[in-house]
Amino acid sequence: MVMELNPDLQEKKIFLIEGLKRTYKGQYDAIQPLPYIKDRLYCVDKVFVEGGVEVCLAPELTSGTGGSWERLESYKSIYTDIRFKxxxxxxxxxxGYGKSTLTLQLAYDWCNDVSDSPMNNVEILILLRLRQLGSIKSLYRAIKSFLLFNEPRVSKHEIEKIIHSCSSVHIILDGYDEYPGRDSNDNDDVHRIIKMELFADFDVSLTTRYLPESLRKETKRAKLTGFDDKARDEYICKAVVGNNDEAVAEIKQRLNENSILADLCQVPLIFVMFAHMAHDQRDLMKFKSVTQFFKHMIICFYDHLKQKFKDNRSNKLYLHEMEHHKLDKIAFVGLNKKNQQLSWIKTRFRQRVGPELYDQYILIGILVEEDVVSDDSTGDNVLFTTMVRFYHKLFCEWYAAHHLVTLVKNAHDLSDMLRFLDPFDLQYLFRFACGLNPNAGKKLINHLKGLPGGDKFAILCILEQTGDVNDIMDSVKELCSRRVEIKKGDSALLQRSTTQLLEIASKNHIPISCVLLQSCSPRVDESGLNLILQSGLSLSILSSLQKLWIGEGDRKLTNEEWAAILSYSSQCTILTKLQFNWYDLPDTIPVGSIPPSLKSRNVKVWNKIDFGRSRRLNLQTGQWQACDFKGNLLRGEVFSTPVFFDNMRSLESFSKVGEGLGMAKEELSFSHKFGCSTESEKV
Known part of the structure; x- marks a missing residue:
């Protein structure tokens, strides 16, 4: 129920809105693409580029990986798409995928009345960075302390009255995974808001790395999937070189020359740094590993500061650049915990690394400071503590890797030492360590090979260790000689490792016998050059791929999607077979959408409907032709849309149909159990 405000509170409401806009402007006008260049700040609207955005359209929220994900055209669709209401x-x-940057873009939209923004008709926007809240449990107190600290004319109690009087309020809670009270049983306002026990009529957006443990079914999920080629091109034009086609092409060429960084540059924050460095440094070297790239980036941080110092401080900086043992240990201990520690109290941190080193880390941009509410705060007496964290978690992994190398070199049993270091969450920690020291790398690689799915990741770590693709060729050839599977349930690390190894094989002309995408619901991006998996990861064109199998789709492909996959397949130049297992495909394919190269190479396109029903696409007519179980064409026959048998039918009668199609007994039993029909009809 909207409450009417008296004239005094109406004036206070104006002060509140003006105060919020001042605070947001100070935040969105201070975007810093290169952390070591502190005098180069941008407004978020000048650098914001939309990466991939997908939404989960499943009816229930069950797990982080469940549900059917569908790509959106824009971040605005998160709020305007009727299916996501x-x-x-x-x-x-x-x-680094841009969650906080997106929230600042939304704040910019609200402050500047951007007409096509979903924030345009919102009366009040509340944007809070949850990592700053500390022990604050009251939303009104948090608003006063962080958003209206420079507006003395509005009190905490007046904020409460004003908010309840509004017809439209949008609350954005940024960084739940860094919230001090995350996953606790505290009945604070943040958890009450999430559970719709508070402000049930207000729109609430929560950004996070992972899902909170307890959520209502009403909660909808979206995820940011990083930069594709189109987003990278747009960023280069918008924020780096403008409409200079030659400069754009030069930066793109430098990225292509460093193909080993393709996965890393899917992370917007890392690509942004790479793009600016590639533009600023005409002699940017070629990198053979992500370790080499990151080492170069740290050198750039220090070199920029050295140029400012014309005295003996440059020599000190060189020594400090080489000696960072204390910082290494702090980073490692922070990551090697059941609940990772990614921020520290400034006074203690500064004392541990030394005041001089600490000040340089802050000046260089490796570390950043931020005020958070102190646990000593009481009532209305809000006290603040300055916390320090790494500019990005990758920097924390970089320095932690140096300490890990020291420990591993002298260790006999790694399992206990690494018990909290999950390579599926900290992949670059392991890759950096392998790249920094060959001896420690060998021990880590042997450890990784013993983990489920770790063999593929271990191959990438070997590449980090040597920097030479030739050193992993035997492993890549052995991997690609058999069927390579990418499954929906695979960890992000396993999928990444697999796709990177496949791309290495393709670029080195190593035959890839067969790739099976199991329950991955792939689609093709707008460029037609990448196959996008349900996880958001992309698989570029594999010129040495021989067979591509796509299995168990959870929805019917449209003609456009189907044509895009055919187009992608046609560019895999030695592909002989494209097969869809248990996929609902269009009944007819427009002949004009079938690429000529598929026809000229006579690529076999199959649709295996169930254990007894297969059909093959006639590339000349766009019609499906019936096949027996072994894939041989049945003249004059096509299959109808699958029909389910009556459960009362006996296995004996079912077998008579299946035996004519060459089905084995165990396959007949499976088909009958799940009610699959093998009926066909004459044309």
Missing amino acids: SKRRIIQGEP
Whole structure:
């Protein structure tokens, strides 16, 4: 129920809105693409580029990987798409994927009345960075302390009255995974808001790396999937070189020359740094590993500061650049915990690394400071503590890797030492360590090979160790000689490792016998050059791929999607077979959408409907032709849309149909159990 405000509170409401806009402007006008260049700040609207955005359209929220994900055209669709209508939205994304930048863009839209923004008709926008809240449990107190600290004319109690009087309020809670009270049983306002026990009529968006443990079914999920080629091109034009086609082509060429960084540059934050460095440094070297790239980036941080110092401080900087043992240990201990520690109290941190080193880390941009509410705060007496964290988690992994190398070199049993270091969450920690020291790398690689799915990741670590693709060729050839599977349930690390190894094989002309995408619901991006998996990872064109199998789709492909996959397949130049297992495909394919190269190479396109029903696409007519179980064409026959048998039919009668199609007994039993029909009809 909207409450009427008296004239005094109406004036206070104006002060509140003006105060919020001042605070947001100070935040969105201070975007810093290169952390070591502190005098180069941008407004978020000048650098914001939309990466991939997908939404989960499943009816229930069951797990982080469940549900059917569908790509959106724009971040605005998170709020405008009728299928995603909800009062509670979760926006997921890995570190550096732009969650906080997106929230600042929304704040910019609200402050500047951007007409086509979903924030345009919102009366009041509340944007809070949850990592700053500390022990604050009251939303009104948090608003006063962090958003209206420079507006003395509005009190905490007046904020409460004003908010309840508004017809439209949008609350954005940024960084739940860094919230001090995350996953606790505290009945604070943040958890009450998430559970719709507070402000049930307000729109609430929550950004996070992972899903909170307890959520209502009303909550909808979106996820940021990073930069594709189109987004990277747009960023280069918008924020780096403008409409200079030659400069754009030069930066893109430098990225292509460093293909080993393709996965890393899917992370917007890392690509942004790479793009600016590639533009600023005409002699940017070629990198053979991500370790080499990161080492170069740290050198750039220090070189920029050295240029400012014309005295003996440059020599000190060189020594400090080489000696960072204390920082290494702090980073490692922070990551090697059941609940990772990614921020520290400034006074203690500064004392541990030494005041001089600490000040340089801050000046260089490796570390950043931020005020959070102190646990000593009481009542209305809000006290602040300055916390320090790494500019990005990757920097934390970089320095932790140096300490890990020291420990591993002298260790006999790694399992206990690494018990909290999950390579599926900290992949670059392991890759950096392998790249920094060959001896420690060998021990880590042997450890990784013993983990489920770790063999593929271990191959990438070997590449980090040597920097030479030739050193992993035997492993890549052995991997590609058999069927390579990418499954929906695979960890992000396993999928990444697999796709990178396949791309290495393709670029080195190593035959890839067969790739099976199991329950991955792939689609092709707008460029037609990448196959996008349900996880958001992309698989570029594999010129040495021989067979591509796509299995168990959870929805019917449209003619456009189907044509895009055919187009992708046609560019895999030695592909002989494209097969869809248990997929609902269009009944007829427009002949004009079938690429000529598929026809000229006579690529076999199959649709295996169930254990007894297969059909093959006639590339000349766009019609499906019936096949027996072994894939041989049945003249004059096509299959109808699958029909389910009556459960009362006996296995004996079912077998008579299946035996004519060459089905084995165990396959007949399976088909009958799940009610699959093998009926066909004459044309």
